[in-house]
Amino acid sequence: MHADHRTSAVPAAALRAATVLVAAVALLTACTGTGEPSPTAAEPPAVTETEAPDASNEPAAGQSAEGPLDAHDAVAAAIAFEGGVVVELGPGREQGVDVWEVGLIRPDGSGVELHVARDDGRIVSQEPLRLDPEQTSAPALTAAEAIALALETEPGEVRELDLGTERGIVVWEVIVDSAAGGRFELYLDAATGTVVKHERAD
CATH class of the missing domain: 3.10.450.40 (Nuclear Transport Factor 2; Chain: A,)
Known part of the structure; x- marks a missing residue:
């Protein structure tokens, strides 16, 4: 018997497809150097616009x-x-x-x-x-303290404040428009804060 030396023929279309595929892989490898798709560049974070603080409503x-x-x-x-x-x-x-x-x-x-x-x-x-004369030296009770004490005694709004004397004592005379109605006069000892007088002024 004689050996059969015939080989199977590869279709031309399949050969061309394989050649194209190999060329594509080679091209991709040359571009990335790894054969893997190149990573997508990270997108920059979104910029949020903020307004400067508005100082127009700040009190003087x-x-x-x-x-x-x-x-x-x-x-x-x-x-x-x-x-x-x-x-x-x-x-x-x-x-x-x-x-x-x-x-x-x-x-x-x-x-x-x-x-x-x-x-x-x-x-x-x-x-x-x-x-x-009584206004030439600083009293122990300051004007701010006298206002606070007067309003604690008679809540409302201070209208006038004056450092003077009452029966030989240096006092703060404070006029308050009372929250309850009416106007009140208070005398506060300028040394101790004691309420010397508290009466209606109208």
């Missing part, structure tokens, strides 16, 4: 967040501007502006009256103040 120095300056705010604004010790305070009007007239002993011992705008705490004007 010495101004309460609730609105126009009260007596306590006026005392703080005057001391921040001039320094010294407050000895009197009351309502007034300067240059067409509603103000607190705040009298102080300056650090050098002289007197000055500051006109503090009630709407925003600015100093509208100032003038020299002649001090009474």
Whole structure:
């Protein structure tokens, strides 16, 4: 018997397809160096725009967040501007502006009256103040403490404050428009804070 030396023929179409596949793999390997798909670049984080804080609604120095300056705010604004010790305070009007007239002993011992705008705490004007004898030295009870004590005794709004004397005692005279109605006058011992007098003023 003779051996059969015939071989099976490979279809031409299959050969061409294999050649294309090998070429594609070679090209991909050359591009990435690993044969694996190149990683996708990470997307940058999204940028969120933030607004700068709005300072337009911030109260001015010495101004309460609730609105126009009260007596306590006026005392703080005057001391921040001039320094010294407050000895009197009351309502007034300067240059067409509603103000607190705040009298102080300056650090050098002289007197000055500051006109503090009630709407925003600015100093509208100032003038020299002649001090009474009892106003020439700082009392133990400060103006701010006298206001707080008066309002603790008679809740409302302080209208006037004055360092004076009553029966030989240095006192804070405080006029309060009461939250319950009416106007009250309180005398507070400027050394101890004791309420010497508390009565209606109208």
